[in-house]
Amino acid sequence: MESHALKALESAAEVIKFTVALATGTLVFSTQLVTGDTPLQGVAKVFLFLSWIALVISITSGTLAYSRIPVQIHEQNSDIHNMWFVIPGLVHQFSFILGIVNLGVSLLIVLVLK
Numbered sequence: 001m002e003s004h005a006l007k008a009l010e011s012a013a014e015v016i017k018f019t020v021a022l023a024t025g026t027l028v029f030s031t032q033l034v035t036g037d038t039p040l041q042g043v044a045k046v047f048l049f050l051s052w053i054a055l056v057i058s059i060t061s062g063t064l065a066y067s068r069i070p071v072q073i074h075e076q077n078s079d080i081h082n083m084w085f086v087i088p089g090l091v092h093q094f095s096f097i098l099g100i101v102n103l104g105v106s107l108l109i110v111l112v113l114k
């Protein structure tokens with residue numbers, strides 16, 4: 001396996017690991033919004049729910065992408081554009097950003113209406 005391709009694969013693994021951890025922490029943090037003292041209005045609840053869906057998709061697809069890396073290393077396939085790595089990785093990135101944005105909108109609505 002080429003060393004620069006292996007380094008790219010390892011770097012991608014680190015980014016995925018970091019964003020999965022961040023998405024998980026964000027999901028845990030956002031559940032406190034429901035149990036907290038501040039009641040959520042209807043629209044804020046919708047954005048919070050959409051955020052949860054996107055973050056769960058992000059965590060799941062990120063885990064799938066991350067689990068593909070040892071398989072590629074074992075097969076000595078350093079192709080960073082492998083379909084079984086790229087598709088879950090793109091879903092992970094898109095849903096992570098969507099989840100963070102929806103959570104931000106939900107928090108903004110709570111702050112504005114308070």
